[in-house]
Amino acid sequence: MHIICMWITRHIEKLLERMAAQFSAVLVTGARQAGKTSILRHLYPRAAYLSLDLPVNAEAAESAPEQLLDQFAEPLIIDEIQYAPSLLRYLKHRIDADRKPGRFLLTGSQVFSLMQGVSESLAGRCGVLNLHTLSCAELCEAGFTHSQTGCLFRGGYPELHVGADAELWFPAYVATYLERDVRNILRVVDLQDFNRFLRACALRTGQMLNYSDLARDTGIAPNTARKWLGLLQTSAVVTLIEPFYGNRTKRLIKAPKLAFLDTGLAAFLAGYYSEEDLMASPQAGAFWETHVFNQILKQEACRAVSRPICYWRNANGPEVDLVVELSGKQILAVECKLKEHPDSGDAAGLRALAAAEKGRIVETVVVCRTAAAYRLADGTWIMNLPDLLQKLESPRPVRSR
Secondary structure, eight states, rough: OOOOOOOOOOOTHHHHHHHHHTEEEEEEEEEEEESSSHHHHOOOTEEEETTSSSSHHHHHHHOOOOOOOHHHHHHHEEOOGGSTTTHHHHHHHHHHHOOOOTTEEEESSSSHHHHHHHHSSSTTTEEEEOOOSSSSHHHHTTTTOOOHHHHHHHHOOOGGGTTHHHHHHHHIIIIIHHHHHHHHHHHOOOOHHHHHHHHHHHTTTTTTOHHHHHHHHSOOHHHHHHHHHHHHHHHHSSSEEEOOOOEEEGGGGGEEEEEEEHHHHHHHHHTSHHHHHTTTTTTTTHHHHHHHHHHHHHHHHHHSSOOOOEEETTTTSHHHHHHEEGGGGGGEHHHHHHHHOOOOGGGGHHHHHHHHTTTTTEEEEEEOOOSSSSOTTTEEEEEEHHHHHHHHHHOOOOOOO
């Protein structure tokens, strides 16, 4: 297998550089193989490098941290810091002695546990950002010509776009990284159960989460399903989309939606081995919704303060796939349709939300595969995903409803 050596510019680079110019430490989190180490080594080629993925280094970080750190010049990239979380305390002492920015550049693949360690040891001393897999916009700017559905099927792991064979890469990724994390964190003995769980989750991307149904279809207990899904969240493989309500406290008592953070990985786990098979499947609409959510999420991650992305559904059935909360309590509502020419019936949920949240709606949009944007009689925009992302980049309040 021949891997092409090239650099695909990441939109988050400017935010990372801003953080490194302000904080003594910067932590880049995200899924394994999303490009965390690559972006740091690309932006800071002269920085020293320490990988805690190597057991001998992780052991030294736990047993003799000061001596280990003394071996490296600064700035220092410390890779996979979750393997030696106690090292954060020693970084704190060094930072307190010298608040010079950009001293330590950290990566980590287990988001929640790392955030706890950072909040305890490096609060106020460390900038944190989340690196997702490649966005369609990044790939387009790099010269790749994938269609939106092609980008959806292939996903955004960088190696898949520089020569790796997806048919070989995804099985190795699951076996090497996801299963190893399971062994290290949960001590799961029967990985067949976990693999069935992964596939069941992939088939539910873009759908409301029901732990009992998920556990039943996998043959495990509901509490085990919760624990394993927590691991997938911690490893930045999946996320939960909260329901939107005018009263924010209600979000915590309603069912969220499950979303994979890379649709290529979800398609592989769900058993789709061609773009055509996926697009012809009953899950195509849910995968399109997940794809739209991911592209918005990746764009939002490049902002210093990202805006919440939710979904809306009332007790009577009307639903809106995505609700983006803008400034001033305004919202932009998005319905996702895989078709090329949605009509008024496809905007019914948007009209229901507009009636429920009068005065807060900046814009209603049906995002689809149309070639050119147009508006329905009720004012709803019909547009493609690149146009939607451009609108979200600098939204202008056109009207309130």
